[in-house]
Amino acid sequence: MKSAVVVFPGSNRERDMAAALTKVSGTAPMMVWHQDTTLPDVDLVVLPGGFSYGDYLRSGAIAARSPIMAAVREKAAEGVRVLGVCNGFQILTEAGLLPGALMRNAGLKFVCREVKLSVANADTDFTRAYGAGAVLRCPVAHHDGNYFADPETLARLEGDGRVAFRYADGTNPNGSVNDIAGILNDAGTVLGMMPHPENLIEALHGGTDGRGLFESVVTTLAA
Amino acid sequence: MKARVTVTLKNGVLDPQGKAIEGALKGLGFAGVGSARQGKIIDLELDETDAEKARTDIAAMCDKLLANTVIENYSIDIVG
Numbered sequence: 001m002k003s004a005v006v007v008f009p010g011s012n013r014e015r016d017m018a019a020a021l022t023k024v025s026g027t028a029p030m031m032v033w034h035q036d037t038t039l040p041d042v043d044l045v046v047l048p049g050g051f052s053y054g055d056y057l058r059s060g061a062i063a064a065r066s067p068i069m070a071a072v073r074e075k076a077a078e079g080v081r082v083l084g085v086c087n088g089f090q091i092l093t094e095a096g097l098l099p100g101a102l103m104r105n106a107g108l109k110f111v112c113r114e115v116k117l118s119v120a121n122a123d124t125d126f127t128r129a130y131g132a133g134a135v136l137r138c139p140v141a142h143h144d145g146n147y148f149a150d151p152e153t154l155a156r157l158e159g160d161g162r163v164a165f166r167y168a169d170g171t172n173p174n175g176s177v178n179d180i181a182g183i184l185n186d187a188g189t190v191l192g193m194m195p196h197p198e199n200l201i202e203a204l205h206g207g208t209d210g211r212g213l214f215e216s217v218v219t220t221l222a223a
Numbered sequence: 224m225k226a227r228v229t230v231t232l233k234n235g236v237l238d239p240q241g242k243a244i245e246g247a248l249k250g251l252g253f254a255g256v257g258s259a260r261q262g263k264i265i266d267l268e269l270d271e272t273d274a275e276k277a278r279t280d281i282a283a284m285c286d287k288l289l290a291n292t293v294i295e296n297y298s299i300d301i302v303g
Contacts, residue, residue, distance in 0.1 A: 048239065057288070057289070058291055061288065062288075065287070065288055084302055093293075094291065098292075100293060101294045102291045103236070103237070103239075103294065104239050104240060105239070106237070106239050107239070108239050108243055109241065146237075148236060148237070148240075148292075148293075148294060150293075175237070175239070
């Protein structure tokens with residue numbers, strides 16, 4: 001699987017993401033600077049976590065308007081898989097590639113801890129390595145992860161199985177509506193999620209619960 | 224020309240920061256505060272001299288960047 005990780009000023013999880021992609025897919029991703037205007041020929045584009053542009057204006061707002069995003073939009077339209085984690089999820093909503101918005105955590109505090117995630121839809125390109133209803137551990141680290149969408153959008157997401165992950169066992173760390181932790185676009189090719197699966201990849205991390213996400217994409221693309 | 228853009232959260236969108244401000248005001252003994260909502264102000268200096276044109280330009284800036292219209296409303300004041 002060929003992948004690219006987009007690096008914005010203030011990204012800080014791009015190396016974790018690159019390590020996870022390398023370990024699971026066997027191929028190192030290409031790192032692409034946000035000022036570039038083209039993406040290489042890849043199967044997966046990843047927007048990593050961090051604090052792009054210092055979260056100025058709104059988290060992800062300025063990164064979503066940076067030069068590379070036109071190319072990301074084009075790839076997404078072609079059906080290339082796009083994954084946004086944490087700040088990457090915020091950027092995808094700000095760019096209009098995913099619906100809704102990520103607001104300040106309901107508790108107002110930055111949360112950095114481990115949560116439980118249930119796989120709300122195991123029949124997606126990003127989740128099929130997990131069993132239906134599987135519950136996994138996953139770290140979160142964010143200040144603006146409180147997912148919000150208007151009732152119509154929410155009904156559409158729920159009705160179409162576009163909620164990929166939910167916070168489980170009462171671990172919702174941010175007040176997200178319906179415990180939403182990750183959602184898909186209508187084609188099921190773009191996933192945004194607040195938790196960090198790239199940080200639970202090998203035994204030294206304390207677990208490998210995050211691997212399934214990357215394995216799912218690798219398996220999907222190999223099929 | 225100078226203009227002021229005010230960005231506020233839409234009604235019905237939970238504003239935890241506003242809630243915290245409301246709680247702190249009540250804690251200070253300001254009993255008459257029904258609610259507080261937090262927003263932002265962006266002051267712009269523009270080359271444009273025609274107020275109507277400036278207003279149209281600023282609306283485009285708001286829709287494209289300054290406000291997230293999923294959760295926020297904006298208003299534009301030409302201030303001089």
